[in-house]
Amino acid sequence: MSPGQGIKRIPFILSFLLFASVVQSQTLLKMPLYIKGKEIWVEVAKTPEEQIRGLMGRRHLDKDGGMLFVFEKEDYHAFWMKDTPIGLSIAFVDREGRIIGIRDMEPLTLETHVPPQPILYALEMRKGWFSANGIRVGDFIRFSK
Numbered sequence: 831m832s833p834g835q836g837i838k839r840i841p842f843i844l845s846f847l848l849f850a851s852v853v854q855s856q857t858l859l860k861m862p863l864y865i866k867g868k869e870i871w872v873e874v875a876k877t878p879e880e881q882i883r884g885l886m887g888r889r890h891l892d893k894d895g896g897m898l899f900v901f902e903k904e905d906y907h908a909f910w911m912k913d914t915p916i917g918l919s920i921a922f923v924d925r926e927g928r929i930i931g932i933r934d935m936e937p938l939t940l941e942t943h944v945p946p947q948p949i950l951y952a953l954e955m956r957k958g959w960f961s962a963n964g965i966r967v968g969d970f971i972r973f974s975k
Contacts (some may be wrong), residue, residue: 863898863953864964864972872953877902885954886913896955904948911939917957925950927971932960 858880872895877879877936881899885891909920915937920944922931931946934957945952945965953971960966 837841842858845942861898861973864975866963866969868894868963869894870894870955872898874897874900883911884914885916885918887915889915891918891956893956894959896953896959899952901950901952904950906944906948907952908942908944909952909954910936910942911935911937914938918954919957919960920964921953921955921960921971922946922949923951923971924948925960927951927973929965929967929969929971932965932967934958956960 834968860871860873863872871892871918875884875897876899884899885897899907904925906939911918914935916972917937918935919927920933920935920943922933924930924947930949935941935943951971
């Protein structure tokens with residue numbers, strides 16, 4: 831191996847170690863979102879496995895914490911609360927970041943919650959969070975300030 835080859839391999843090795851530690855800890859990426867000037871921090875569920883698990887089993891969510899579901903394609907992605915012991919509210923969000931529907935979801939139920947039109951994102955927060963913060967259908971979720 832020439833000296834230059836070793837240096838080129840360092841970023842790959844560091845990337846692999848970082849990826850392995852994230853997979854091993856099974857923590858989800860957290861990121862800020864902005865709605866009507868309010869900053870919230872959410873976990874991101876982007877793989878089918880993360881989306882299936884969602885917030886199941888959680889007994890607590892931070893005051894301004896939640897989970898953002900990011901889908902590969904727009905569709906009528908449905909949600910339920912099986913094995914989720916805390917009440918949640920969900921905002922169905924289109925590809926432009928516009929909230930097209932908000933529903934409250936009761937804990938530990940099999941009731942299916944379907945968006946009114948195809949969505950690319952869904953945002954789950956503590957039950958009542960959207961109404962308590964004056965957030966309504968037609969408002970936009972931003973990924974940066």
